[in-house]
Amino acid sequence: MLTIHGDIRSGNCLKVKWMLDALGRDYQWIEVDIMSGESRTPGFLLMNPAGQVPTLVLEDGRTLAQSNAILLHLADGTGWIPADAYERARMFEWLFWEQYSHEPYVAVARFQRVYAGKTADEVEPRLIERGNAALARMEAALVRDAWLAGGETPTLADLALVAYTRVAHEGGFDLAAYPFVQNWVGRVEAEFGIEG
């Protein structure tokens, strides 16, 4: 059986949980409290030298890190990875963009509020500014296309991007300013059976 070491409040970890649930896979979830250093213990670092969650342990004991790499591995051979070469390339573009230009702002602003207990005024203004730029870029894409990679059906790009976008308000972002994003969040949640 697959084992996931993750923090249930982390969008990066939830992505993996939603994928496993959508695939109907059996798995064991081991909760890791990153705020109390549980991802930095010697035992954890042996499993994942980067000290990050989520970390996947395969049936044979081999490990895999990086949420989007885990999604790609789990979804291999499914329709969530487009067969069309260009659409697949666009999916990869969004997956890398998510980790470079979205997560470091939208998720980190939320981290400061939800995990670190900061008030709205204490969150770095740069995070809000760049987070809004990321949401505006998604809005422009979703005005044009129903799904981020531009095809007829959702892909891993939608699953990866919805993780922190759906809880962006917890970081101080107002999704009402991005109506196409808001509509897309509901559609992605429905497609992947995401609740709560």
Add this chain to the structure above:
Amino acid sequence: MLTIHGDIRSGNCLKVKWMLDALGRDYQWIEVDIMSGESRTPGFLLMNPAGQVPTLVLEDGRTLAQSNAILLHLADGTGWIPADAYERARMFEWLFWEQYSHEPYVAVARFQRVYAGKTADEVEPRLIERGNAALARMEAALVRDAWLAGGETPTLADLALVAYTRVAHEGGFDLAAYPFVQNWVGRVEAEFGIEG
């Protein structure tokens, strides 16, 4: 013919150039001076709304951004993307890790020195600290395996990671402290025909 819009000093752009050269593809290189705002003009933003280089324009005019997504598209069907599912997953793990935990420190420290003209003392200490943590993680991996994804031959993970690692000294990092990384840099350069 393929067209690349890129800045020749940027490791993210050079990755794409090296891949095209290794594949023997014809392409046109259009130099973009990011410091004078050439990646933020209305015309450029139409091509890539993220305002980033490199941006690839395909023969049919469609565009693609994010250096690692471009590498994956160009190398599709070659041996630089492992056929083995787990090795391929490890390659993805390193590609995402590169953009999240290596480039924002190793490349940004170099950016501050090479592009922005800062002195060593003016570079943020946090960049040096986290950049060294990234290099130490690579060293630990390369003590164990010849190539990052753990297989017998190099993959896109090696190409992507070598881009800023080989010029890390320009950001104030001392690769002599990482002998396995230093040896690997030479081997990756030889494999991909990287010079200068």
